[in-house]
Amino acid sequence: MNTSTTSTPAKEILVGMGQIAAGQAPQRMRAILGSCIGVALYHPGRKTGIMAHVVLPNSAGRDGAPGKFADTAVPQMLAVLREQGMPTYGLTAKLAGGANMFNGCGPLQIGNANAEAVAAALKKAGIRVAGQDLGGTCGRRVDFDCTSGQMTVQCAGQPARTL
Amino acid sequence: MNELRHGHDWALGALYGLFTSATHDASAAMCRWTNGLITVTLDQVREIALETVSAELEIGDELLTMVVLTIGGEVGGNLILLFDEINGRQLAASLLGSAPGTEPEWSDLEKSALTETGNILGCAYINAITRLIGTDLMPSAPYFIQDYGASVVQQAVMTQALTSDRLLLCQVGFRRKDEQLDWRVVFVPTQGMQEAMQRSLHAAS
Numbered sequence: 001m002n003t004s005t006t007s008t009p010a011k012e013i014l015v016g017m018g019q020i021a022a023g024q025a026p027q028r029m030r031a032i033l034g035s036c037i038g039v040a041l042y043h044p045g046r047k048t049g050i051m052a053h054v055v056l057p058n059s060a061g062r063d064g065a066p067g068k069f070a071d072t073a074v075p076q077m078l079a080v081l082r083e084q085g086m087p088t089y090g091l092t093a094k095l096a097g098g099a100n101m102f103n104g105c106g107p108l109q110i111g112n113a114n115a116e117a118v119a120a121a122l123k124k125a126g127i128r129v130a131g132q133d134l135g136g137t138c139g140r141r142v143d144f145d146c147t148s149g150q151m152t153v154q155c156a157g158q159p160a161r162t163l
Numbered sequence: 164m165n166e167l168r169h170g171h172d173w174a175l176g177a178l179y180g181l182f183t184s185a186t187h188d189a190s191a192a193m194c195r196w197t198n199g200l201i202t203v204t205l206d207q208v209r210e211i212a213l214e215t216v217s218a219e220l221e222i223g224d225e226l227l228t229m230v231v232l233t234i235g236g237e238v239g240g241n242l243i244l245l246f247d248e249i250n251g252r253q254l255a256a257s258l259l260g261s262a263p264g265t266e267p268e269w270s271d272l273e274k275s276a277l278t279e280t281g282n283i284l285g286c287a288y289i290n291a292i293t294r295l296i297g298t299d300l301m302p303s304a305p306y307f308i309q310d311y312g313a314s315v316v317q318q319a320v321m322t323q324a325l326t327s328d329r330l331l332l333c334q335v336g337f338r339r340k341d342e343q344l345d346w347r348v349v350f351v352p353t354q355g356m357q358e359a360m361q362r363s364l365h366a367a368s
Contacts, residue, residue, distance in 0.1 A: 014218075016216075016217060016218065017213050017214050017216060017217075017317060017320075017324070018213050018214045018328070019214045030224070032217065032224050032311050032314055032317070033314060033317070034311075034313075034314035034315060034316075034318045035317065035318050036317055053214075055317075055321070055324050056321075056324060056325065064328050065213075065214065065328060068213070068324070068328070101308075101310075101314060101315060101317075101318035102231060102233070102308065102315075102318060110321060138310055138314075139310040139311035139313070139314020139315065139317075140311075140314065141224050141311060156226055156309065156310045156311055156314075157226075157309070
């Protein structure tokens with residue numbers, strides 16, 4: 001299975017579609033989301049986070065970047081944390097995205113299915129969801145702060161929300 | 164699809180030829196619509212990795228004004244016309260023969276001017292593809308959207324993402340007399356449309 005994982009010392013890490021990126025305080029991770037889901041796992045003791053930009057709910061056994069699919073992204077995020085010597089217990093998850101863009105009448109409205117698949121994958125991995133901002137019909141800019149574990153969600157034209 | 168992959172460079176070249184011809188039609192339509200003010204040129208037809216789509220299109224986290232036209236079905240795709248606030252308002256104003264709007268909310272007339280522009284451009288491309296593949300394509304009414312450009316592009320590429328980690332994009336640029344405008348059109352055909360176009364181009368070669 002190919003991986004599409006980045007871990008750089010940059011202060012801000014942009015997480016593109018299908019990518020997984022890990023970071024430590026004081027790094028921040030950013031993703032722009034439509035129907036995709038930004039899912040961040042955080043270990044408060046280590047001030048380490050990892051974010052996946054999930055595009056589709058199910059890999060159906062396909063090869064490809066594991067961060068692209070909900071069912072492969074969460075296990076891959078845990079594998080990356082283990083590789084870095086991080087404990088995978090005590091993690092919490094925050095997630096945002098899953099909009100049905102184009103007022104819900106455009107092509108392939110997959111936001112709800114993505115949100116449900118990510119929630120199921122987290123449940124299967126035994127990870128508690130500490131905050132979420134899902135659905136709607138607008139895009140989101142998401143910033144995850146590895147120092148505080150806070151996820152700031154900015155919908156177009158609306159006040160920012162902190163999870 | 165394997166056969167088509169073997170002829171990958173040929174296919175991209177052939178699609179470039181198709182879109183050059185379609186862009187010529189789109190430019191003529193745009194020129195008529197804007198009273199000779201605006202012309203359209205084909206920038207590139209290329210295949211890129213899914214995760215790089217926003218970077219490749221140079222779409223960051225800025226809010227953009229967009230008109231989206233969707234062709235439904237397996238042989239379908241999405242066409243997105245992207246503007247920044249200033250350029251979108253200038254186009255609407257020039258079409259309406261008025262000064263650019265200054266209210267934060269766009270008026271219905273301004274939105275209508277932009278959606279009609281998307282309709283004219285989209286129909287020029289759709290007509291060219293229809294002539295090639297011999298299949299009637301049914302575009303949606305254009306949607307007017309103000310949102311993060313990357314969020315909208317993400318939705319537009321979703322159908323391609325179902326079957327591939329790579330995307331085919333056709334990018335178009337605009338000129339006002341000698342000035343390059345910061346407007347963009349992105350056309351994202353589905354896998355089914357790519358295959359239909361490539362089969363037709365192959366048969367015609």
